Every structure is written in C-alpha cells, then in structure tokens.
Amino acid sequence: MSKTFSKSDVASHNKGDNLWIIVDDDVYDLTKFQDEHPGGKKILTRVAGKDASKQFWKYHNEGILKKYKPKLQVGSLDSKPKAEPTPEPSSTYAAPQPTKETKKAITPSSAQTEEAEPLEPFGSLIPFADPNWYQGFHSPYFNESHAALRAEVRQWVESDIEPYVTEWDEKKEVPREIFLEAGRRGYLAGLLGVKYPVEYVKSSIKSVSPEHWDLFHEMIITDELSRVGSGGFVWNMIGGFGIGGPPLIKFGKKALKDRIMPGLLSGEKRICLAITEPDAGSDVANLTCEAKLSEDGKHYIVNGEKKWITNGIWCDYFTTAVRTGGEGMNGVTLLLIEREFGGVSTRRMDCQGVWSSGTTYITFEDVKVPVENVLGKENQGFKVIMTNFNHERMGIIIQCLRFSRVCYEESVKYANKRRTFGKKLIEHPVIRMKLAHMARQIEASYSWLENLIYQCEKMGETEAMLRLGGPIAGLKAQSTLTFEFCAREASQIFGGLSYSRGGQGAKVERLYRDVRAYAIPGGSEEIMLDLSMRQSLRVAKMTGMKL
C-alpha cells in the first residue's frame, strides 16, 4: 500500500458518508463497509477520522484485519515506521530456502546429536502455546529442515487459510483450490506415513528434500494446519486422504498405484476410508458390508452401507472394508472401490462438529469391483486395518494436542486484554490456575507424542503395529481428554464470547463442538484405554515380561 496520509488528512474523513479510521498506523476507508459491520454503524461513526487501534483490538482478533485489509485499507500514516528489510523469525515470516549450511545440518536420520544447538525461536513465544522446540529449547528430534518446513506451512496457513476458516466452516465446505494447492506444494505426498513417494509427484516440497523426509516432517504439516482451530478444516484436507491413502500405497498392486496415486497426490482426485457401518464402529471385526466373488473370479460384487465416513461426498475412491469370508476378523478384506464403477451413493450427514469435513453415509449397491483392487490379500484385511490405525491415531493425537494449544493460546491472549473487576483476567489467580492445568497436560502429552513418533520412525511396520499399538492407544485417549479439558476451560475463560459463533471466541466455540469427533472415532476413549493395557501386556508377555 503506497499511499501515505497525515493524521489531519484522516481527521477530515470523519462523517458517515466519508468515514476513515486508523488502526496500527494503517488507514481504512469504512464508508461502504459500515452498513455491513457486525458490530454496528454507530460505533464506527464515533471513531470516524480518529486512531481507533485501541477500540479495534478490544473487539477483534488478528484474523479480521488479515481478511479485510486488502478490501478496506487505503494507505498508511506518513509517520508509520518503515518495515525492516529482513523480517524477524516471527509467525508471519517467509519460508527460508535451505542454504548450504542448512543442508549440511540435515542428517539422513531425523535424530540430531546431543550437542546440536537449539533452533531459532519461532512464533508468538507465548510459553506453551507452541511446542518448546519452537521457543529455543533443545530437542533431539528436530533440525533446520523441520524449521524450514514449519515456516513454509505457517506462512501459507496464515495468509490463505486462517482468515477464512470460520466462513468455510459455516458453509460446510473448503474451496477445492486449497486441496489442489496442498497437492502442488507436495504436502499431500508427505502425509501417508511412508518415505516421500517421489515416483508419483511432479514437484516435491520446497523446504525439504525427499530423501530427508521423515515422520516429524509429516507431523509438522498436520500440526501447523491444525493451528487454524477447526477439526472440520483439518479433516477436509487430510481426514479421508491421510487414512484412506496409506493402505493403497502400502498394500496396493503396482499397476493400481501407478494409475491412481498421481491424481491423488496432486489433489485432483480424492480418497477416503470406509470402515465404520451403522452397526459396526469400534467393533470392526463384525462388519457386514459384503463382497461376493463373481463366478469367473474376476470381480467382487459389493453390497452394504458405511456410516460417518469423512470426506465421502467428495471422493472418487473408497478404501473399503468388506466381508469376503466367514464371521470375525479373518473374513475381512480391504477393497479400493471407485465411484466410476457405479452403484455408489453418498449423502452428507449433519453432525455436531467438524462441519466442513463432509461426514458421509454411503450405500454400495451391486458395485462391481475388479479383484486387482484388493489391498493386501483376501480375508487378511484386518491386519491392514490394524496397521493403518496407528497412523490414523497419531494424526488424531497431533491434531488434538494442537487444538488444545489453540484453546490455551487464545485464552492467554484474551486474558491479557479482557478486564473484569478492575484487573486483567490474567491477573486473577483462578484464571492462571486454569491455564496452568491446560499447559501441564499439553506439554506432558506432547513429549510422549514426540517419543512415539521417534519409535515409529525407527521400528519396522510389523514391530510398530505390535509394540506401539498399546502406547499409541493410551496417548490417543490422553490427548482427546486433554483436548476436552482445554476446550472447556478456554470456554469458561471466554465466557459468552465462546457461546455465540464467530468473533473473538470463534475458535474456542468451534473446537468445543469438535471435541466429540476426536473422542469417539478412531477408537473411543474407553476402547483405547483398555487396548493400551491389553496390547502392551500381551506384547510384553511375548518379549519376556517377568511378573
């Protein structure tokens, strides 16, 4: 914005039909906007021609300025300090390109030596609002490539996503362009829990070379996307893809993958995971959607229903659990069903939360699926499903812990501006106590998460399925309970602002509604806690536990 104005220039625009204001040394023309201002016209007339920064920040978040700036800003004050030529590493700085030194610093494994220096501080620096490796703490897990990816994703999220998320959630849809952009940026290919699949992408991620890709990079993409504080948005992006894609890339036949993966990774096609049924949720082994082999042995004929399937309404492919054999887990097969085969109907379900994720009811009616579309082997789908659960649950954990941080961060910011009984909220010990209880749970859970990601990185697929199933289930329950606690406490801190939708409490209000979408699917808290003990004890018995 090149135009500059003096304070007295702005002061002359002080009428209803000519209404300018100043916010943080920038000048805004609100003449047309005042009629649609949700806070009313009158309140703006009172500050017409004046510096309204203080009033503005009392009622709005940063997101409002980001969204409306391009439309309403007409210039800046001539007294506005010039922007620094080199931006500080802050929440809005541009993604650095890996330098020679950076590349040297990246070791093939994600683990750094103990002597490694901490990374440059990044983000708001509010204690516990980001993981501590963002805030100058030492970490054995993260290096410069992780920091570069973090900055790259954050910049995209802050400029193109966060300001619009409330609007998208209300519309129950995210523009297709955002998913396509995730494909162009190479992010989708990094979210499948496998080595970066270079063979299926046109361009890979800017900040990290594919051979150095690891599960901590994958975590960063999910974590940074989750900062928008919307389960609906995150699930729109990866809720189907991140759990429907891995069985295909890990267990699909080469010809099938060669045909399908490129379109999926570019974002042009979409995939979801269809396991749950009206009558089979956590009890996966008892699903009834049936697939009968045709007489010539070339096709399966699929009939049945699937329920609560994330992204289903938009999907071209359905990674589907079907019954091909007898009762129980040994009669289940995983099939890739394509919408083009015909006989697939999808309808949107109305749910309490995750509105923009497209929760779907699916009906399969005499769908003819070639046998080449089996993922893994016939009647051995249960193992594929179990392997997939660890990846799915890790995704849920990453999201829940970031959402907990969002609740906490929003609360800290709000508590530092809202005054009651002559003090800021943060000056009331009862509020600090709430924040402390949020922070301790977030930090403890995140440390466990880092450790389990490291274990996933080091262990082979089968070892991870056996040995990590228990701890991951335990951490899934721990993180959904943490999320529920943080959403509730944040809501108490925001009061009425988190009861109405939109505005300053928008993220907290939305996340409060999203909690159940995390505590129930992917294994309910009860099942997870029980599994964490059963599985851990079973494996320990096999590996020599002494009682």
Ligand code: HEM
């Ligand atoms: C660039 C200028 C402004 C823009 C783009 C803007 C935009 C908005 C928007 C979108 C909302 C809906 C709530 C939300 O989403 O946060 C809102 C609410 C509100 N605005 Fe503004 N506004 C501006 C300036 C101001 C100023 C200068 C004042 C006060 C003098 C003000 C007072 C309010 C109030 C009181 C509300 C209602 C808050 C609530 O519901 O709790 N606005 N504004």
